[in-house]
Amino acid sequence: MTLTQLNILKILIETESFTKSAEALYITQSGVSHSIASLEDELEIKLVKTNKRTVSLTEAGEKVYIAAKDILTGIDRLKEEISALKNLRTGNLKIGCFQSVSVRILPGILKEFKRKYPGIEVSWFEGTDLEVTDWLLKGAVDIGFVVLPAEGLETVPLLEDKMFGVFPEKHPICSRKSIGIKELAAEQLITFKGSSCGMLITSNLMRLIKDANEIKHIEARNIGTIVEMIREGIGVAVIPELAIPLNYNGICSVPIRPEIKREIALAAHSFNNLSLSARAFVEITEKFIEKFKAVPSKNSIF
Known part of the structure; x- marks a missing residue:
């Protein structure tokens, strides 16, 4: 039993015609007939009753038709959710950071991230850089700012x-x-x-x-x-x-x-396995840091 077979059954019942269902599916009428026959053979029961003008369901066909609609609707909904995730309309992201990053860098990054991906729910946790490393190793956060070296983690250097x-x-x-x-x-x-x-x-x-x-x-x-x-x-x-x-x-x-x-970096268990939202955060962070480094330091004698 395949999704294609279930979809052909659904269209056949909705159009009440082998000819119309074949036109709707852009296949031949014999293709529709073969698909229905294969499904009936697999289930070992008659699903469709036909005469010269109408197509109707047997009792077993009614059950399969109802289940087919639910399955196909669920698949469509799943595709929509995956599409939304790919487009980063929804999702969650947990970030670990230490205090100086929280004050000087993270606000600018989050401003741009929320502008581009307002549907992503972001949580951030502040500690020392050693605590952030520990959180990453334990999986408590998805991605974090660390000071190199950070043993056991993959890193992307950002700035000195x-x-x-x-x-x-x-x-x-x-x-x-x-x-x-x-x-x-x-x-x-x-x-x-x-x-x-x-x-x-x-x-x-x-x-x-x-x-x-x-x-x-x-x-x-x-x-x-x-x-x-x-x-x-x-x-x-x-x-x-x-x-x-x-x-x-x-x-x-x-x-x-x-x-x-000290060298500050982004770190994760594996950048290849990051969620789409975390990958988007890495991309925005790298672009922000390039602009940040281009601004002359304001640190002179107070």
């Missing part, structure tokens, strides 16, 4: 994010054009807790300083908390450029030399 020393605005270093990372060992350092950024700064300092006990640091999770602590003179920090507030009084940022960078 330079590190800056951030100080209270009256700190003597604010008047300088750059600062060496080793100089920060003498400061009360505030680092990002549970993130690769904090680990990156600590590892760079460890390579330069023999005694780890010389590094004085406290940890905080929130960018706003760290900036407020700096502004109040509690300590200084090394902060990625994306994480530094664009408009904030009471602090200054100074480039670190030689440069220390």
Whole structure:
């Protein structure tokens, strides 16, 4: 039994004529007759009664006809749903991101994504970059922003994010054009807790300083908390450029030399197996990042 056979039966009963059904289906009249006969042979029961002028159904034919209509209607509905999905009129997308991406990058991407695909329901979850990596590995989110390397995931590099020393605005270093990372060992350092950024700064300092006990640091999770602590003179920090507030009084940022960078990427278990909505998000993100990188950095000394 095939969908073609069921459709021919449906059209035959609706037109009540082998000739008219053949014309509607663009096949020969003998083709219609052969299809009905094959279906009856397979089911081992008569489905259609015919005379010179009319076509009608047997009791078994009535049951098959009703089922055929339901099956064919379901197939049409399925095709419409698949078509809608291909055109991204409906769907769901879960995104993982860390705070600086949430503030500086994600809003612009989501604005464009929602403009193009208003029917896609988007949820995003914010944590540290290490938490986002864990969410991706566990399948809690479809796609996420991570800091490379991200073991166990496929990635698409997006941009490099330079590190800056951030100080209270009256700190003597604010008047300088750059600062060496080793100089920060003498400061009360505030680092990002549970993130690769904090680990990156600590590892760079460890390579330069023999005694780890010389590094004085406290940890905080929130960018706003760290900036407020700096502004109040509690300590200084090394902060990625994306994480530094664009408009904030009471602090200054100074480039670190030689440069220390982190590389931000999109990550997923497998880009080949991404949903259509996730693939669309990747495409929009890559285009947005190209425009974003073309804009001159606003990070100078505050």
